[in-house]
Amino acid sequence: MMKKLGCFHAHHSNIEYIEKALGNYSIKLIHFVDPGFDGRKGESDFTSELVHKRIKDMLNWIAGSGVDGILVTCTFFTTHFQGEELECPVPIINIDTPLFHDICEREGLQTLVFTNPDTVEGTMNQLVEFARRGKKKIKVIPHLVDNAFNLIMTGEQENYRALVEEKLEDYIEEHIDKTLSVAQLSMASSAENVEGKTGVFVGSPVKSLGRYVEKALNYKCDILP
Structure with a gap:
């Protein structure tokens, strides 16, 4: 059965890059976009604690949607958490x-x-x-x-x-x-x-992304024509 990879973006423009990098792999890509971070990150009351909580909640939401792993594509997200800090039932892959x-x-x-x-x-x-x-x-x-x-x-x-x-x-x-x-x-x-x-x-972040996703998901992806 084809594995499902949830892709967590801060901006919709990242979707095309991931589709290009992984589109030929036998993985179903499911995209989740939360653009609110870019709108709020300059606000004084949008603290690191709130950012961390929002990211954690979103990752848990994505994990509960039936995916086999989560790819976090935004470096703003990845700088605000370490994967080992989160109790997530599926592997979390940082784009970095x-x-x-x-x-x-x-x-x-x-x-x-x-x-x-x-x-x-x-x-x-x-x-x-x-x-x-x-x-x-x-x-x-x-x-x-x-x-x-x-x-x-x-x-x-x-x-x-x-x-x-x-x-x-x-x-x-x-x-x-x-x-x-x-x-x-x-x-x-x-x-x-x-x-x-x-x-x-x-x-670039995509040069060896496919190989790393395979390793994280413990899944050998076929390359589609």
Whole structure:
């Protein structure tokens, strides 16, 4: 029987990236979107405790819908909880985890590129802790593409992708000695395009996502035609 994967998004634009990354696998993808976080995260009374409770409640709701696992695609969500903190009856897969694995296997100085300023500190802290637990030594610096994330929030997807591609190409030209990865799912298609144009490797959360989902679900996925 085909396994079901619940995909928890903060923005509907992430759906297309997951469909592209996992659409050919024999997994049924069920999408859940809660855009309220982006509308409220700047409010002074929307505390970390409220964020944590809302995420926990939503994960439990998704888990109760008959899925075999949950993929959390938003780095804002993943920076506010650790999977082991939650009593969830199904595996929780953070979109960051496959990327963290890949980064920890590389040597030398690396750059992790963001567009969402609210996720930089939390994601970097999680990466450092992930490497520490795995006894890996990494040298990773964050780089923020300014004035990009608002384009996603206002529905200007093409302008967002064009800006990210431009900045990635500029960064590669100026820092060819550093291995480059993008931190957010919304940057994955731009990373793929830049890698294709420049011939320079650009890591992203989707590069090894399929293999990691198979492992988390203990399920060998057929690749559909």
